[in-house]
Amino acid sequence: MENIQCLSDLKIKAETKILLFVMDGLGGLPGPHGLTELETAHTPNLDDLAAQGASGLMDPVRRGITPGSGPGHLGLFGYNPYTFFIGRGALEAAGIGFDLQKIDVAMRFNFCTLDADGTITDRRAGRISSELNEKLVEKMRAVSIPGIEIFVETVKEHRGIAVFRKEGLKGNLKDTDPQKLGVPPLQPETSDKGVSQEIAGIAERWLSHIYEILRNESPANGILTRGWCNYPEIPTYQDLFGLDPACIALYPMYRGLSKFAGMKVYIEGIKDFATKIEVLKDVWNDHDYFFFHYKHTDSAGEDSDFKRKVACIEEVDKALPDILALKPDVIAVTGDHSTPAVYGAHSWHPVPIVMTGKYVRPDSVKTFGETAAVSGGLGRFEARFLINELLASSGKITKFGA
Amino acid sequence: MENIQCLSDLKIKAETKILLFVMDGLGGLPGPHGLTELETAHTPNLDDLAAQGASGLMDPVRRGITPGSGPGHLGLFGYNPYTFFIGRGALEAAGIGFDLQKIDVAMRFNFCTLDADGTITDRRAGRISSELNEKLVEKMRAVSIPGIEIFVETVKEHRGIAVFRKEGLKGNLKDTDPQKLGVPPLQPETSDKGVSQEIAGIAERWLSHIYEILRNESPANGILTRGWCNYPEIPTYQDLFGLDPACIALYPMYRGLSKFAGMKVYIEGIKDFATKIEVLKDVWNDHDYFFFHYKHTDSAGEDSDFKRKVACIEEVDKALPDILALKPDVIAVTGDHSTPAVYGAHSWHPVPIVMTGKYVRPDSVKTFGETAAVSGGLGRFEARFLINELLASSGKITKFGA
Numbered sequence: 001m002e003n004i005q006c007l008s009d010l011k012i013k014a015e016t017k018i019l020l021f022v023m024d025g026l027g028g029l030p031g032p033h034g035l036t037e038l039e040t041a042h043t044p045n046l047d048d049l050a051a052q053g054a055s056g057l058m059d060p061v062r063r064g065i066t067p068g069s070g071p072g073h074l075g076l077f078g079y080n081p082y083t084f085f086i087g088r089g090a091l092e093a094a095g096i097g098f099d100l101q102k103i104d105v106a107m108r109f110n111f112c113t114l115d116a117d118g119t120i121t122d123r124r125a126g127r128i129s130s131e132l133n134e135k136l137v138e139k140m141r142a143v144s145i146p147g148i149e150i151f152v153e154t155v156k157e158h159r160g161i162a163v164f165r166k167e168g169l170k171g172n173l174k175d176t177d178p179q180k181l182g183v184p185p186l187q188p189e190t191s192d193k194g195v196s197q198e199i200a201g202i203a204e205r206w207l208s209h210i211y212e213i214l215r216n217e218s219p220a221n222g223i224l225t226r227g228w229c230n231y232p233e234i235p236t237y238q239d240l241f242g243l244d245p246a247c248i249a250l251y252p253m254y255r256g257l258s259k260f261a262g263m264k265v266y267i268e269g270i271k272d273f274a275t276k277i278e279v280l281k282d283v284w285n286d287h288d289y290f291f292f293h294y295k296h297t298d299s300a301g302e303d304s305d306f307k308r309k310v311a312c313i314e315e316v317d318k319a320l321p322d323i324l325a326l327k328p329d330v331i332a333v334t335g336d337h338s339t340p341a342v343y344g345a346h347s348w349h350p351v352p353i354v355m356t357g358k359y360v361r362p363d364s365v366k367t368f369g370e371t372a373a374v375s376g377g378l379g380r381f382e383a384r385f386l387i388n389e390l391l392a393s394s395g396k397i398t399k400f401g402a
Numbered sequence: 403m404e405n406i407q408c409l410s411d412l413k414i415k416a417e418t419k420i421l422l423f424v425m426d427g428l429g430g431l432p433g434p435h436g437l438t439e440l441e442t443a444h445t446p447n448l449d450d451l452a453a454q455g456a457s458g459l460m461d462p463v464r465r466g467i468t469p470g471s472g473p474g475h476l477g478l479f480g481y482n483p484y485t486f487f488i489g490r491g492a493l494e495a496a497g498i499g500f501d502l503q504k505i506d507v508a509m510r511f512n513f514c515t516l517d518a519d520g521t522i523t524d525r526r527a528g529r530i531s532s533e534l535n536e537k538l539v540e541k542m543r544a545v546s547i548p549g550i551e552i553f554v555e556t557v558k559e560h561r562g563i564a565v566f567r568k569e570g571l572k573g574n575l576k577d578t579d580p581q582k583l584g585v586p587p588l589q590p591e592t593s594d595k596g597v598s599q600e601i602a603g604i605a606e607r608w609l610s611h612i613y614e615i616l617r618n619e620s621p622a623n624g625i626l627t628r629g630w631c632n633y634p635e636i637p638t639y640q641d642l643f644g645l646d647p648a649c650i651a652l653y654p655m656y657r658g659l660s661k662f663a664g665m666k667v668y669i670e671g672i673k674d675f676a677t678k679i680e681v682l683k684d685v686w687n688d689h690d691y692f693f694f695h696y697k698h699t700d701s702a703g704e705d706s707d708f709k710r711k712v713a714c715i716e717e718v719d720k721a722l723p724d725i726l727a728l729k730p731d732v733i734a735v736t737g738d739h740s741t742p743a744v745y746g747a748h749s750w751h752p753v754p755i756v757m758t759g760k761y762v763r764p765d766s767v768k769t770f771g772e773t774a775a776v777s778g779g780l781g782r783f784e785a786r787f788l789i790n791e792l793l794a795s796s797g798k799i800t801k802f803g804a
Contacts, residue, residue, distance in 0.1 A: 063787045067801065068802060375777060
């Protein structure tokens with residue numbers, strides 16, 4: 001049985017609050033002085049947490065696997081990233097903050113270049129600018145099909161999404177992107193024999209109009225579609241755990257994923273780290289689980305900026321007392337994956353985690369850092385089991401068996 | 403989904419080299435002075451690796467399970483020993499260096515003693531000598547069946563193998579060894595209703611000839627067969643990971659297993675540890691993954707010879723700089739299981755591992771040993787996940803999900 005289902009069977013009500021504080025890409029590798037970003041940063045407050053509580057290391061998905069943001073956050077939320085799949089269309093829609101509905105079929109597309117006989121000569125249309133993309137998307141919006149709502153949105157450069165909204169529409173079409181040059185785009189075909197018949201017909205009709213509209217454009221005179229999918233069917237936190245969860249995050253991708261998990265997503269008034277904390281305080285009485293996301297650690301890591309990542313961690317540390325003043329019953333501070341500045345990208349290294357709470361068993365670790373966390377009481381585990389620790393420590397699951 | 407399949411989906415090309423250095427039966431238990439063989443040995447070079455890289459402990463198959471050489475190496479290579487099964491016939495054939503082909507059916511047999519009415523009085527024919535075994539095998543080779551190639555080979559003492567070679571032959575026959583005395587050998591029956599019909603008929607015919615030939619021998623006047631199986635159908639390293647792997651090992655069993663996994667097995671010129679290193683150097687440019695096997699640690703452990711096992715480990719340590727001079731991008735030094743000298747046999751204790759590479763996150767461990775490895779950054783894990791660490795650290799798998 002899936003772990004979350006085991007937990008779900010044990011759920012009970014408890015007047016406690018869980019705070020999951022995620023510093024994106026927190027984990028690192030040693031920099032010039034032999035210490036990681038987190039070990040280099042001056043973090044008296046995080047170290048206090050480590051001294052009081054339990055530390056450990058989490059593999060976001062599985063040992064050795066570098067997660068994208070989708071699987072990384074699914075794991076953090078307790079979903080097995082290999083079982084609960086979020087289609088690329090839905091993920092991309094979430095990523096630009098598109099308010100995907102349960103009846104939607106979403107897909108992503110690339111603008112491409114076709115030659116006179118319709119074969120693909122550039123799968124990304126020379127990576128056109130976002131501005132040109134927006135102009136083309138505006139034209140594409142003119143295509144309508146009776147009885148169905150269609151949305152076309154720019155993502156960035158040559159990338160976009162389209163969403164088809166109609167009650168009962170089911171979609172798992174095959175990509176029309178053949179992944180190679182010198183052949184024409186593929187026809188949109190069902191991958192599930194029959195279930196997607198309706199959307200396959202709609203897609204074919206819509207695409208023929210789109211090709212017509214883009215015919216005289218250059219270099220983007222066609223599109224290649226991928227990741228046709230429905231609204232992700234993952235069980236929500238309400239249904240699974242009886243929680244009333246909130247998401248406080250600035251980036252659309254995390255907000256989208258949180259929505260799929262059933263979290264109430266707060267956007268209003270969030271501009272930066274400081275306003276995020278204000279919103280957290282404002283809604284503190286309204287929920288019992290809070291996913292609080294801090295992005296800049298990841299961006300600094302991606303930019304290979306060791307110093308900036310250190311500074312970001314210190315920014316969080318300074319704000320921590322203000323957050324702890326809310327007195328969460330259980331708080332976990334961790335990342336969704338590692339983004340070591342010396343590596344300059346998401347990596348597979350396990351992420352340090354520290355957790356405190358009245359019933360969290362303390363260990364001998366006194367500082368928050370990758371090396372220290374190896375000796376932590378939480379040990380090394382896959383992120384999808386973090387929810388077990390959070391629910392247990394907050395009294396939100398009961399005994400298994402008599 | 404099987405772990406190796408998850409990895410396979412993420413495989414990418416990288417100009418890097420992985421060296422897996424296996425000291426057979428490396429793990430130990432404390433000897434007279436309270437330290438294990440590895441902790442007793444003077445190993446400045448292995449300690450250097452530990453100080454630079456990450457340590458940990460691997461359960462060869464699963465916590466508490468003592469592996470034979472087959473499951474032990476399957477795990478090391480990334481195959482779940484409970485999913486990927488290698489029949490005893492094939493394993494034994496590999497063990498004596500028989501060049502098993504994909505169309506072969508192999509089985510192992512014991513010489514036994516039958517009384518006048520054909521019931522078994524000794525299932526091992528008094529453990530006859532290998533010399534007598536060879537003489538009997540020579541006689542058995544006289545049995546031929548039209549349209550099929552048959553090989554009979556001595557293994558050791560009362561043990562042998564037979565291999566049946568014919569296109570399309572499928573074999574999963576039941577043992578003819580009834581595992582008890584006072585009854586006759588069983589008939590070779592199919593265990594898969596029909597698929598093995600042909601080999602069942604062949605086996606019956608062949609066995610009746612063999613009984614005829616051995617009738618007047620003493621004490622070995624019969625055979626009992628076991629582990630009838632085809633060439634192991636395990637996916638190869640080429641197919642799974644796009645690797646071009648090499649095996650440098652002296653013992654037939656490891657060479658056979660490596661062949662099943664798709665490794666190019668080097669034999670020419672290998673006589674001892676020193677020549678093995680020379681071959682490693684010779685073929686270093688031709689492959690991207692190297693399985694290098696050192697046997698004597700295990701033999702010393704099996705002989706309960708603590709001192710000799712210590713000396714073996716020191717022999718490896720001395721040679722290490724010569725091997726490291728090849729500059730593998732990732733190196734892991736470990737064992738396939740423990741063979742503590744004080745236990746005198748394969749055991750279930752986890753094996754220490756040390757791993758270094760540009761992107762291997764260091765830990766606080768400074769020496770290579772069982773006790774120190776407990777605090778290692780790799781943690782404690784099942785051997786089949788080692789391949790995840792090796793592929794990730796060498797850049798041979800990409801990100802999972804967007």
